[in-house]
Amino acid sequence: MNAVRYYSKSGNTKLLAEAIGKGAGVIPISVDEDSAKITENIDVLFIGGALYAYGLDKVMNEYLASIDGSKVKKAVVFSTSWISKHSIDLIKKALKEKGIDVVEDTCYVRNKPNEKQLKEAEKFAKRFV
Numbered sequence: 001m002n003a004v005r006y007y008s009k010s011g012n013t014k015l016l017a018e019a020i021g022k023g024a025g026v027i028p029i030s031v032d033e034d035s036a037k038i039t040e041n042i043d044v045l046f047i048g049g050a051l052y053a054y055g056l057d058k059v060m061n062e063y064l065a066s067i068d069g070s071k072v073k074k075a076v077v078f079s080t081s082w083i084s085k086h087s088i089d090l091i092k093k094a095l096k097e098k099g100i101d102v103v104e105d106t107c108y109v110r111n112k113p114n115e116k117q118l119k120e121a122e123k124f125a126k127r128f129v
């Protein structure tokens with residue numbers, strides 16, 4: 001079983017999450033939803049967020065801190081931002097601290113993804129499922 005989780009304030013990362021969900025064959029869930037909590041064993045967790053003032057949003061940080069690492073076999077990170085890819089490092093670090101195996105390759109788009117980038121994100125996700 002796979003899962004897609006994301007946090008998006010203005011919709012850019014949500015678009016990417018939807019494309020990844022399409023590729024992975026699962027419906028993406030925003031981390032601020034109650035149903036985002038991981039209760040079953042996950043083979044591949046696709047997880048993404050954006051960078052806001054050099055950091056992740058508090059909601060995203062809290063979600064990452066709440067993950068039960070023993071339930072996630074492998075994680076794949078995606079992100080959008082204006083210029084810095086630091087969000088990717090921050091998400092990866094939080095997952096690794098949970099003992100989760102994090103795939104090196106990531107899916108990144110600057111701000112709002114276009115149609116071509118959404119197709120690429122879908123293809124990217126398919127590689128892991």
Ligand SMILES: Cc1cc2nc3c(=O)[nH]c(=O)nc-3n(C[C@H](O)[C@H](O)[C@H](O)COP(=O)(O)O)c2cc1C
Pocket residue numbers: 007008009010011012013014050051052053054055080081082083084085110111112
């Ligand atoms: C308040 C705010 C702060 C931001 N800070 C940064 C930043 O420090 N570095 C960066 O590269 N992008 C920054 N951005 C750009 C966002 O990361 C980028 O637009 C991202 O795609 C937003 O994702 P979302 O639409 O999923 O919320 C910032 C955007 C906002 C609104």
